[in-house]
Amino acid sequence: MATPLEKARRDPNSMKAKILTSARKIFSKNGFSGTTTRMIAKAVGIDISTLYYHWGEKADLYNAVLMDTQEELKQELKRIERVIHGKPLPKRLEIAINESCDFLYKNSEITNLILLNYFTKPKGKDIAEFHFIDIITGIAISMGLAMDKDKITKQAKARVMVVMLSLFNFIAGKKYLSPIIGAESQDYLNVVKETLNFILIPAFVQDKKAIES
Amino acid sequence: MATPLEKARRDPNSMKAKILTSARKIFSKNGFSGTTTRMIAKAVGIDISTLYYHWGEKADLYNAVLMDTQEELKQELKRIERVIHGKPLPKRLEIAINESCDFLYKNSEITNLILLNYFTKPKGKDIAEFHFIDIITGIAISMGLAMDKDKITKQAKARVMVVMLSLFNFIAGKKYLSPIIGAESQDYLNVVKETLNFILIPAFVQDKKAIES
């Protein structure tokens, strides 16, 4: 039994998938209430009734976009985890930062969607939650900050969160932050990576020592 | 010659000020496009035409809210700077984090407004920019990260930014992040302070050494 979302992902040329792709782009730029179904339909080149035929009401489409995005992010994190597996901690951190920066930079809609979903939630609508907690605990364990899921300290979670939020904000707010920092595109991305490394590595190494003692 | 904003601030009981206060609350919760002038008018207990009489179009009111918020934040930062002036660096950092956390926690609309203004910008409208750069450079200098305004390294700005964005996100996203971390209200605030101290202090101390050498 395939969900509508799985069906859409399977064939990227299907109308359902095309709508989903455009919707992601537009929702991530304007948020839920800043986006109209007509905007999306126009971007795809179809009538809004076709959009409603495939996805039902606006909130349903928005939810599908969120779930789709979340799934993509999780897949990427799994991929990174496979890459860094077995390596020593500092190397692991460095690679993880590097890879996730590159990935999010190329897919900056992801960060926008997640942050917007956190800061503005359409009221009265039944909007799905982003499973931030899974991601945070996943990273914490993968970084050796905790042995099992239920034994992660608040402090550890908060530190992982600082890195995640910083990264997300740097990517999502790139347009506004890069003139402030004074670095564009690749240069900007490098400063971000450097900064995250600078912050992350001592924090995690120290944290790990605390756990092992 | 007093601007409308100054006039409104002078008398908090004036209709202009009451509208401004309600508008701030509602805009910060729903963003620009998620907020209707009717919501604001209803919260104040007036007709929308009264709102339009005092503030003109929606974007003007939104701009006034942004400017008002920015001004308040700048005043608070100045106050903090006075408090920490002359103290040794680590103490300065600790106090600054503590004070700004408390302030933003009590006035969490500020962080929401700023972040929303960065991630979703109403298109076609003439919305004022938040002077993030002033704040960042101000902090950098106050923290001894640079000697004058034009000689702040990209790295220094990025590090100040990490702290600012983390703080803003922790406050603005409190509702969603506190269950993840597993700490509520005052406990949450303490974890945030602790985490920021943990990250900030080594970064800034090391940076200062680099400058002085």
Add this chain to the structure above:
DNA sequence: ATCTGCTTGCATCAATTGATGGAGAGACTA
């Protein structure tokens, strides 16, 4: 060719929303 099921666009609706005109209430002055 006819039937069936899936897909698409046209026309349309009701509700919402930003915005305004004008009338009336109240205060103050002459």
Add this chain to the structure above:
DNA sequence: TAGTCTCTCCATCAATTGATGCAAGCAGAT
């Protein structure tokens, strides 16, 4: 009292927006 100025609300508009009914198009099966 009459005049004026400020502020408030009621009524209303045009545009936008989420959503749907329906007929036409089209492919494949019978």
